[in-house]
Amino acid sequence: MDFEFTEEQLMIRQAARDYAERELIQDVLERDAKAEFPTRHIKNLADLGFMGMIVDPKYDGGGMDTISYVLAIEEISKIDSSVSVILSVNNSLVCYGIEKFGIEEQKEKYLKPLARGEKIGAFLLSEPEAGSDASKQRTIAEDKGDYYLINGTKNWISNANSASIYIVIAHTHPEKGHKGINAFIVEKNSPGISLGPHEDKMGMRSSDTHSVMFTDVKVPKENRIGEDGFGFKFAMKALEAGRIGIAAQAVGIASGALDRAIQYAKERKAFGTEIANHQAIAFKISDMAVKVENARNLCLKAAWLKDQGKPFATASSMAKQYAADIAMEVTTEAVQIHGGYGYVKEYHVERLMREAKLTQIYEGTSEIQKIVISRSLLSD
Amino acid sequence: MSVLVYTENWDGKFKKLNFEQVSYASEIAKNINTSVVVVSIGNVEETELKKLGDYGAEKVISINEIKLNKLDNQAYTKVISQVAEKEKTTILVFANNYTGKAVAPRVSVKLKAGLVSGVTALPSNYEPFTVRKKVFTGKAFADVVIKSPVKGLTLAQNSFGLIETENKAQIEKFVPELSDEDFRTNVEDVKKITGKVLLNDAEIVVSGGRGMKGPENWGPLEELADVLGAAIACSRPVADEEWRPHEEHVGQTGKIIAPNLYFALGISGAIQHLGGVSSSKYIVAINKDNDAPIFEAADYGIIGDVHKILPELISAVKEMKAAEN
Amino acid sequence: MKVLICISNVPDTTTKIRFNADNTAFDTAGIQWIINPWDELALTRALELKETTGDTIEKITVVAVGLKDAEPTLRKALAIGADDAVRIDAEPKDAFFVAEQLAQVAKDYDIILCGIEASDYNGSAVGGMLSEFLNIPSVSSVSKLNIENGDVKVNREIDGGSETLSTEVPFVAIVQKGIALEPRIPSMRGIMMARKKPLNVLPAVETEALTEFVSYELPPAKSACKIVDTENVKELVDLLHNEAKVI
Numbered sequence: 024m025d026f027e028f029t030e031e032q033l034m035i036r037q038a039a040r041d042y043a044e045r046e047l048i049q050d051v052l053e054r055d056a057k058a059e060f061p062t063r064h065i066k067n068l069a070d071l072g073f074m075g076m077i078v079d080p081k082y083d084g085g086g087m088d089t090i091s092y093v094l095a096i097e098e099i100s101k102i103d104s105s106v107s108v109i110l111s112v113n114n115s116l117v118c119y120g121i122e123k124f125g126i127e128e129q130k131e132k133y134l135k136p137l138a139r140g141e142k143i144g145a146f147l148l149s150e151p152e153a154g155s156d157a158s159k160q161r162t163i164a165e166d167k168g169d170y171y172l173i174n175g176t177k178n179w180i181s182n183a184n185s186a187s188i189y190i191v192i193a194h195t196h197p198e199k200g201h202k203g204i205n206a207f208i209v210e211k212n213s214p215g216i217s218l219g220p221h222e223d224k225m226g227m228r229s230s231d232t233h234s235v236m237f238t239d240v241k242v243p244k245e246n247r248i249g250e251d252g253f254g255f256k257f258a259m260k261a262l263e264a265g266r267i268g269i270a271a272q273a274v275g276i277a278s279g280a281l282d283r284a285i286q287y288a289k290e291r292k293a294f295g296t297e298i299a300n301h302q303a304i305a306f307k308i309s310d311m312a313v314k315v316e317n318a319r320n321l322c323l324k325a326a327w328l329k330d331q332g333k334p335f336a337t338a339s340s341m342a343k344q345y346a347a348d349i350a351m352e353v354t355t356e357a358v359q360i361h362g363g364y365g366y367v368k369e370y371h372v373e374r375l376m377r378e379a380k381l382t383q384i385y386e387g388t389s390e391i392q393k394i395v396i397s398r399s400l401l402s403d
Numbered sequence: 404m405s406v407l408v409y410t411e412n413w414d415g416k417f418k419k420l421n422f423e424q425v426s427y428a429s430e431i432a433k434n435i436n437t438s439v440v441v442v443s444i445g446n447v448e449e450t451e452l453k454k455l456g457d458y459g460a461e462k463v464i465s466i467n468e469i470k471l472n473k474l475d476n477q478a479y480t481k482v483i484s485q486v487a488e489k490e491k492t493t494i495l496v497f498a499n500n501y502t503g504k505a506v507a508p509r510v511s512v513k514l515k516a517g518l519v520s521g522v523t524a525l526p527s528n529y530e531p532f533t534v535r536k537k538v539f540t541g542k543a544f545a546d547v548v549i550k551s552p553v554k555g556l557t558l559a560q561n562s563f564g565l566i567e568t569e570n571k572a573q574i575e576k577f578v579p580e581l582s583d584e585d586f587r588t589n590v591e592d593v594k595k596i597t598g599k600v601l602l603n604d605a606e607i608v609v610s611g612g613r614g615m616k617g618p619e620n621w622g623p624l625e626e627l628a629d630v631l632g633a634a635i636a637c638s639r640p641v642a643d644e645e646w647r648p649h650e651e652h653v654g655q656t657g658k659i660i661a662p663n664l665y666f667a668l669g670i671s672g673a674i675q676h677l678g679g680v681s682s683s684k685y686i687v688a689i690n691k692d693n694d695a696p697i698f699e700a701a702d703y704g705i706i707g708d709v710h711k712i713l714p715e716l717i718s719a720v721k722e723m724k725a726a727e728n
Numbered sequence: 729m730k731v732l733i734c735i736s737n738v739p740d741t742t743t744k745i746r747f748n749a750d751n752t753a754f755d756t757a758g759i760q761w762i763i764n765p766w767d768e769l770a771l772t773r774a775l776e777l778k779e780t781t782g783d784t785i786e787k788i789t790v791v792a793v794g795l796k797d798a799e800p801t802l803r804k805a806l807a808i809g810a811d812d813a814v815r816i817d818a819e820p821k822d823a824f825f826v827a828e829q830l831a832q833v834a835k836d837y838d839i840i841l842c843g844i845e846a847s848d849y850n851g852s853a854v855g856g857m858l859s860e861f862l863n864i865p866s867v868s869s870v871s872k873l874n875i876e877n878g879d880v881k882v883n884r885e886i887d888g889g890s891e892t893l894s895t896e897v898p899f900v901a902i903v904q905k906g907i908a909l910e911p912r913i914p915s916m917r918g919i920m921m922a923r924k925k926p927l928n929v930l931p932a933v934e935t936e937a938l939t940e941f942v943s944y945e946l947p948p949a950k951s952a953c954k955i956v957d958t959e960n961v962k963e964l965v966d967l968l969h970n971e972a973k974v975i
Binding site: 476477499500501502506507509512513517520521536537538539542543545546547548549587589591592595607664685688703705706707711715716719722723 | 739741743745747822823824827844847848849850851852853854855856857859860861864865866867868869884885886887889890891892893894895896899902937938939940941942943944945946947951953954955956957958961962964965966967968969972973974975
């Protein structure tokens with residue numbers, strides 16, 4: 024057992040922290056207010072190698088382990104989760120999916136520019152009537168011999184507009200249930216793709232979320248990932264990995280709110296003393312800190328299992344569910360500690376609270392995680 | 404034996420910091436029964452050199468060579484070291500300014516003298532020779548022992564003060580041994596800075612808040628900044644209401660600054676404002692509300708109408724500055 | 729030309745300063761060590777020059793005097809872009825000791841950069857001492873460093889202005905604010921490449937320290953605000969001038 028980070032992991036954490044504290048903080052409030060995509064930051068983070076940090080260097084990635092990735096996502100999320108979700112989708116859903124299950128030609132053509140951050144990826148699974156229940160896909164990819172023809176609508180797609188490479192999950196053989204599903208790499212500029220309006224979200228407002236409509240979109244055969252019918256398994260595997268990123272994001276949101284609450288409690292005075300000296304506040308901070316520490320440890324454990332090549336599906340669900348739920352609790356308490364200041368935007372905690380809410384919803388709601396966790400415990 | 408002081412000059416004139424160096428050195432000299440010798444490099448009139456005697460210099464060695472008109476660290480080091488050897492110096496006192504920091508370390512190697520920079524007080528002990536300085540950028544003090552027979556110090560500005568004596572200085576000309584080899588840097592251009600002081604670089608910042616009542620009232624504040632050589636800042640509401648440009652906004656969401664002295668004029672001191680200025684060494688608050696939180700953070704305060712106090716403050720500063728020169 | 733940056737390992741600038749029980753040593757427990765901010769800016773400038781002056785700069789080396797715990801900051805400097813690193817294996821006792829150690833490495837370089845001071849002991853001495861040990865020119869309080877057609881040009885800050893100088897090489901530039909805008913953040917690629925870059929450890933030379941830090945004291949707690957009467961504004965100026973000594 025060893026709880027020490029390596030020198031390299033610490034260096035990566037510091038690099039992410041430096042970028043967040045120097046750059047992201049500058050315009051995070053403004054981007055949140057205007058729901059403006061962080062174009063400049065994504066370019067800078069790509070130059071620093073964060074967009075493909077866990078991809079093998081032979082595909083132009085950073086070659087870092089999942090622990091380092093978790094530390095980086097946490098640091099960025101302390102300041103700005105709109106940015107970390109863009110990183111998370113690109114790294115742990117899209118890049119991971121192609122690297123792990125794609126063929127050499129797909130990696131050469133798509134993974135490399137994604138890992139370099141020259142292109143951004145999006146993961147198109149959710150539908151108006153199918154969220155995390157991936158087997159109920161209504162988007163159809165009809166086998167036309169040497170190509171597929173995709174028709175249907177995808178909802179709540181992060182990076183939908185900024186991305187140029189999509190991974191689309193669609194049904195090829197609806198009669199075969201989840202065994203008839205496939206995953207495709209689709210270039211966004213293919214004819215027949217159109218975007219719904221920019222979703223006006225509660226939080227993570229500077230990440231771009233849209234619905235995406237497919238009308239007779241031709242996708243070459245060689246863009247299918249894996250064997251025919253592999254799509255459902257692909258989606259599940261990618262989500263397992265993606266959950267670690269979202270867990271780390273939730274840890275970052277919670278720990279960012281905790282830091283701000285501690286700082287405020289030490290500065291703000293009431294009844295002749297700093298509010299930190301009132302037990303009502305001190306105990307709240309203690310409770311928050313224990314939750315953050317727990318969530319972080321669950322998240323690091325899941326990352327460690329993945330790095331060791333061990334099964335991590337249950338661990339990543341536990342991390343994601345717990346971290347998301349405590350992020351909601353901790354940010355709510357942080358707002359409470361700030362009182363009126365917490366309810367206005369300048370102090371950041373209300374934004375962190377809005378961001379926390381999404382971590383309980385996307386990439387599998389907390390309830391879905393509980394299904395995954397309980398099934399792994401109860402199934403024979 | 405001697406205590407040797409190197410005094411820089413500015414267009415042939417000395418400044419208070421030079422007299423402070425000499426005062427400091429002569430207190431040390433008294434304690435170890437020796438005398439103070441000053442070395443001056445450059446074209447300085449005898450009447451100016453003699454002023455050093457008023458603070459305890461017994462001998463002033465004046466070196467006036469055209470080649471030495473611009474600072475060359477290596478050449479200056481050679482000159483000062485030659486004087487130190489001639490005068491059998493055991494303690495050297497430099498100022499802790501640009502030139503002192505440039506020359507003292509070199510001289511200390513040449514004379515194998517242990518060096519302590521930014522000394523803030525007289526030695527607390529002579530056996531062993533112990534001096535105090537600030538460390539961790541002002542967060543703590545340290546006592547440092549110099550173990551070598553020859554000792555070097557740079558004296559922190561404004562840390563000691565002036566002590567006048569009845570002493571008269573004897574002026575001596577000296578021609579150092581220098582060769583062309585000693586001059587390996589060449590000053591090609593000099594630029595004097597005029598105009599406004601940048602907020603992040605400023606040692607003094609004068610800042611106005613909503614209590615200033617409106618942009619038309621910034622004149623006196625600008626004048627105060629001007630006489631102090633200070634930069635101008637403002638609180639957030641002032642920037643939000645566009646009384647002042649946004650780049651002057653200091654506070655949690657504006658610039659975070661750490662000057663030596665921060666004037667908060669008509670600023671209540673909301674927590675987000677304090678977050679940006681609490682690293683200031685000293686905070687002066689002027690506000691009519693005696694419950695304003697700024698007074699909790701401030702070192703000095705006046706409770707009253709800023710519009711009435713500012714003109715008085717400006718004239719008091721001018722008076723002090725006039726007495727200084 | 730070969731460029732050397734002398735690096736000092738200092739506590740993170742946000743560190744709360746504590747001392748041991750009898751106040752004779754700085755308490756390093758839980759301290760996060762960083763590259764001295766001025767040294768990091770020096771490194772940044774060296775990298776900028778290497779990128780913009782063609783083949784003028786053939787190598788950038790970073791050197792530190794320290795025990796094994798100084799290596800993480802050297803490796804960070806490698807990740808940021810230095811070509812190789814040297815650690816001189818000794819506890820840094822004082823500026824004289826450190827400068828003499830550095831001289832053994834610095835003698836092989838053309839441009840030697842030192843930060844104007846370290847943010848821990850605020851000595852402002854190592855760069856100047858090093859130049860004297862090597863008997864080469866030094867320019868202090870350097871706020872700009874350029875290489876024009878192979879010639880070195882520097883700006884140095886003086887009271888109320890600045891000067892432009894040319895200098896022979898080898899020389900020591902003691903750098904301060906302005907030399908570079910912001911330190912660089914290491915990239916993933918840089919961190920990966922740092923694994924393969926050499927970090928050589930040299931034995932210390934026999935020398936002694938001439939000074940010794942014997943005790944420490946924290947400044948007194950912040951006292952209550954001194955209220956000056958409205959009728960006596962002059963007193964405020966007196967206090968600022970004579971007590972606080974800030975104007």
